[in-house]
């Protein structure tokens with residue numbers, strides 16, 4: 001089965017080409033890191049994968065679990081187990097995390113023919129995971145992200161991820177703005193969730209998170225495409241010398 005394969009993807013916004021013949025292949029059980037200078041197209045790639053319709057797909061193909069991903073809408077992609085932790089998580093006033101996750105999680109469980117979770121079980125699970133992530137139980141009662149600090153929003157994204165248990169999780173700069181304790185919590189959250197059936201794409205500017213997570217591959221993205229692929233030493237090279245050699 002092809003887990004994720006992106007072939008010659010070209011994406012533009014307002015006539016500007018952002019992704020330029022982008023290619024990548026991921027297998028189940030792998031963690032891929034993507035680094036790259038500001039504006040190189042990392043968030044564009046995440047948004048296109050998640051199904052944000054503001055981006056124009058000029059050409060190319062994305063296969064996810066043998067499906068034509070571009071033919072699926074945003075909800076269908078989530079049902080297939082695709083999850084994006086946003087670089088800038090949005091505030092959703094009036095929507096509480098419990099019913100939100102209840103709907104999303106049960107829709108997925110149902111699709112997979114698994115037993116749905118009742119609200120009481122979900123609340124229990126949420127409390128356990130929130131405590132692990134250093135999220136106060138008081139925060140669980142508030143509207144999603146409303147008035148949360150930058151770091152709190154990032155932790156909340158990881159909370160949602162650990163409940164939804166996605167097949168493919170894309171973390172877009174989840175480490176930016178996190179204090180060192182939260183960074184370790186996020187890294188442990190990823191390690192705990194990782195198994196032979198799922199994959200992660202970790203977008204980051206810093207080596208620190210990658211030191212904890214130990215990705216299988218580190219890609220460097222520049223002007224809408226991958227210009228180098230290697231191991232963790234690529235991240236060290238970037239940390240030491242920036243992007244001038246790429």
Ligand SMILES: Nc1ncnc2c1ncn2[C@@H]1O[C@H](COP(=O)(O)OP(=O)(O)OP(=O)(O)O)[C@@H](O)[C@H]1O
Nearest residue numbers: 013014018036037038039040041042043044045087
């Ligand atoms: N809605 C939009 N309208 C116009 N240009 C856009 C839009 N979204 C993204 N771009 C442009 O696309 C390019 C790539 O942006 P993107 O957010 O994907 O970069 P990035 O690699 O995630 O950068 P960063 O490291 O700063 O998060 C940038 O030049 C950006 O200005």
Ligand SMILES: [Mg+2]
Nearest residue numbers: 042043044087
């Ligand atoms: Mg970005």
